[in-house]
Amino acid sequence: MIQKPKGTYDVFGDYGKQIKYLENLLNTLMDTYHYEYVRTPIFESSSLFHRGVGETTDIVSKETYDFKDRGDRDMTLRPEGTAGVVRSFIENKMYARADMPVKTWYYGPMFRYERPQAGRFREFYQFGVEVFGTPSPMMDAEVISIPVTLFRLLGLKGIQVKINSLGDQESRELYRTALLKHFQPYLSELCSDCKERYSKNPLRILDCKKDKDLQCMKDAPKLSDYLSESSKKHFEQLKQYLEALGIDYVVDEHLVRGLDYYTETVFEVEADIQGFGSNNVLCAGGRYNHLVEHLDGPQTPGVGFALGYERILSALEKEEITLGEENKVDVYVIPMSEEFNGKTFALTQTLRMNGFITETDYLGRNLKGNFKQADRLLASFLILVGEDEEKEHIYTIKNNQTKEEYQVDQDYIVMFLDEKLQELESSCDDHCQCGHHECHCKEGGCHHHE
């Protein structure tokens, strides 16, 4: 049997429903924030990522899916969303638009050649936003508020926002030099990973779990001491805007991100979930004020974030939150025997044309089997088609919950069902008391657990 490639997964069944629900929610959420949907290619010239994400980052140096196309061009399956969106911003001259800032959002598959683990795949889906054209910390706060709002809508609890400032390019460079100088004499004490980090990404040394108790770690220079006045001001204003939005946050001095392009604000949104390990970072992002010019566009500030579907969905699973509605069928049409298949099929079509979610028997099941199937599909009503119906044009409609039966003339079936289904729905609304905005009440109660 041919298996799926390592680190990929198929979407179907309940998972498909959840994805569909999540994407619908993202669509409405981004509409209300008034963001513009963009879609960029799944593969790009390799050089875009090498320059955009950074040559020394792990993502580019050892995790990209690279290939040569038939024209001998170097291509890479996108490992993240920002580089492509920035390229598109420049190539389509969005910087010349009058309606600045340009606020964009995207979702789609990303690819990284990694060792798969739970909630971590080689092909994975990200949702993200990128905003161009304003250096205002107000926009940083808006961008941070998006995942926070999303998680609240989804019902995720225990969310924590972590923020930090890397400062502008200059202060970041100064700090980097200071760090290198500080750790130089202690290099032999550091763990092997940190020795690696020393040459590749010294900021990450501070984040090391193994070496965190070493004296030289405690004495290390602080990033905040190297921030310029304007960076400090930016960061302070960001905090004020977050407070204005009622978003709780903590400042984490050790929060640096792995991608080279970040300046000023960086942030992560974490969920406090047992046994989730490093996967509890559900969302991460920050400001990139030089990426556009770095990719040959005009100097344009930007800020954005990305979050992974898989982590969100597995976080929801751990919290026992079920997304999406049951695939409830309104009407299940049953032929009493095979000779009525035509009539049954025609009635099915008529009902579908009138907007009812309608199913019927395709397997020639017996009556008992059809009743069972109707239950599996959560059918609200059953219609039986047999000799009497054909002769008298009066159909038997059965409420599948109360088992009540009605004899309805064929001309009134649509009207009858409309009325009955409306009754069902309104009686359901009365019972739902969870107060959740997105909640759809179904039999068996509310889908959003308290």
Next chain:
RNA sequence: GCGGUAUUGGUGAAGUGGUUAACACGGCUGACUGUGACUCAGUUAUGCAUCGGUUCGAAUCCGAUAUACCGCCCCA
């Protein structure tokens, strides 16, 4: 990229070298040729991830491969 654990029908699984791979759930059919969710009776894998080896004999032991999961690195 490094280290570790696992892989038996549609599902949950028992089974650690010896005749037809247990049990349960689910599916289908019939008893019940116009009304089901109870009951009963049938039926449901040419098969123990794949390939190779050891053996008279392998789901069981060994090796390789594949995939999943766990820890690290990194990241969403």
